[in-house]
Amino acid sequence: xxxxxIYAREPTRAPSRTRLIRGLLVVLVLLAIxxxxxxxxxxxxxxxxxxxxxxxxxxxxxPVLVAPATRADVPIYLDALGTVLAWSTVTIKPMVDGPLxxxxxxxxxxxxxxxxxxxxDPRTFQAALDQAVAKKAQxxxxxxxxxxDLARYLKLAKTEYASQQQAExxxxxxAQLEAQVAQDQAQIDTARTELSYATITSPIDGRxxxxxxxxxxxxxxxxxxxxxxxxxxxxxxxxFTLPQQDLALVKTAMDRGAAxxxxxxxxxxxxxxxxxxxxxxxxxxxxxxxxxxxxxPNTELRLWPxxxxxxxxxxxxxxxxxxxxxxxxxxxxxxxxxxxxNADGTAARRMVEVGHEDVRASIITSxxxxxxxxxxxxxxxxxxxxxxxxxxxxxKPAEGTPDAAPRSRKGAKPG
Numbered sequence: 001x002x003x004x005x006i007y008a009r010e011p012t013r014a015p016s017r018t019r020l021i022r023g024l025l026v027v028l029v030l031l032a033i034x035x036x037x038x039x040x041x042x043x044x045x046x047x048x049x050x051x052x053x054x055x056x057x058x059x060x061x062x063p064v065l066v067a068p069a070t071r072a073d074v075p076i077y078l079d080a081l082g083t084v085l086a087w088s089t090v091t092i093k094p095m096v097d098g099p100l101x102x103x104x105x106x107x108x109x110x111x112x113x114x115x116x117x118x119x120x121d122p123r124t125f126q127a128a129l130d131q132a133v134a135k136k137a138q139x140x141x142x143x144x145x146x147x148x149d150l151a152r153y154l155k156l157a158k159t160e161y162a163s164q165q166q167a168e169x170x171x172x173x174x175a176q177l178e179a180q181v182a183q184d185q186a187q188i189d190t191a192r193t194e195l196s197y198a199t200i201t202s203p204i205d206g207r208x209x210x211x212x213x214x215x216x217x218x219x220x221x222x223x224x225x226x227x228x229x230x231x232x233x234x235x236x237x238x239x240f241t242l243p244q245q246d247l248a249l250v251k252t253a254m255d256r257g258a259a260x261x262x263x264x265x266x267x268x269x270x271x272x273x274x275x276x277x278x279x280x281x282x283x284x285x286x287x288x289x290x291x292x293x294x295x296x297p298n299t300e301l302r303l304w305p306x307x308x309x310x311x312x313x314x315x316x317x318x319x320x321x322x323x324x325x326x327x328x329x330x331x332x333x334x335x336x337x338x339x340x341x342n343a344d345g346t347a348a349r350r351m352v353e354v355g356h357e358d359v360r361a362s363i364i365t366s367x368x369x370x371x372x373x374x375x376x377x378x379x380x381x382x383x384x385x386x387x388x389x390x391x392x393x394x395x396k397p398a399e400g401t402p403d404a405a406p407r408s409r410k411g412a413k414p415g
Contacts, residue, residue: 064378082240086231122198129191136184143177339375349384
């Protein structure tokens with residue numbers, strides 16, 4: 001029984017070893033095929049790669065953007081931050097006491113010079129004027145009678161029917177009454193003036209602000225708040241400061257005539273064009289700056305009192321200057337320099353002298369000639385004589401790329 005079992009199990013071991021050996025052979029063959037395929041792929045990549053790339057020269061070239069040095073007339077502006085102020089500001093206050101019976105303006109309304117803004121009860125002032133007029137009429141009648149008596153006394157004095165002393169006394173009475181009439185006229189003028197104060201008018205062309213007093217209130221000449229504040233918006237003023245080092249440029253610009261000043265928004269748009277009106281008579285010793293005042297027509301009301309605005313003062317214009325983008329100018333221990341793109345695909349470091357520089361352009365007084373290509377992006381990775389690859393400007397495909405090839409019309413077959 002035991003021997004039969006042994007003989008029955010022995011034939012099952014041989015097939016399992018055979019399958020294991022066959023599996024190992026298959027794995028070895030697959031590994032050998034994979035190794036051969038990898039070596040073939042590597043050889044194919046080397047064969048199809050550009051000759052320059054296999055030597056590693058193309059990878060050494062630094063991609064850069066360039067721009068030409070151009071000749072142009074460059075306006076020179078001095079930039080500053082200014083504060084907008086109303087050209088005229090008037091606080092309308094009552095000049096007499098009384099009840100405010102009428103307000104004729106609306107808040108935010110444009111008013112003209114002489115336009116009625118409010119009305120104080122005029123009856124008291126009208127009565128005072130009438131009283132002064134009546135008093136003058138009374139004194140004028142008395143004066144007329146005194147003048148008649150004086151003429152009579154003078155005639156009698158000549159014939160000695162009246163003494164000379166009586167004539168002189170009557171002459172003094174006439175003079176006294178004439179002075180009284182003059183005083184009455186002054187009282188009339190005062191009463192008429194106070195009556196005019198009961199009607200509040202605008203002294204300037206401007207815009208009314210928020211009303212401070214409503215009709216029905218008692219107003220006084222001693223009130224500090226006033227009825228309303230008027231501001232002149234056309235024209236309008238901008239106050240700004242510049243470093244004292246720019247004083248000579250500003251004075252030269254003013255000596256040539258009306259210096260132009262631009263009011264510019266944060267986005268760079270020109271809000272209005274004005275002229276420089278005032279250069280302050282002293283330098284602020286605490287800040288070392290000079291204060292200037294410009295006048296703008298503000299016809300479109302783009303400037304508003306109390307706001308901040310960027311200003312650009314035109315002080316000069318460089319005729320036919322060599323300019324490059326400001327990004328092209330680099331700073332080093334020896335001074336400013338630029339990288340010039342040569343025709344052989346290398347970059348040359350060039351020391352330059354910068355005359356004037358702002359966000360728009362840098363004026364190069366020496367070191368670069370018109371038409372030379374200067375590096376505007378990628379200069380931080382360059383050295384003198386380094387290999388460069390000039391990239392096309394943003395939005396323009398490089399030559400040789402699929403986007404640079406002319407597109408065929410819809411439905412046309414390529415040739």
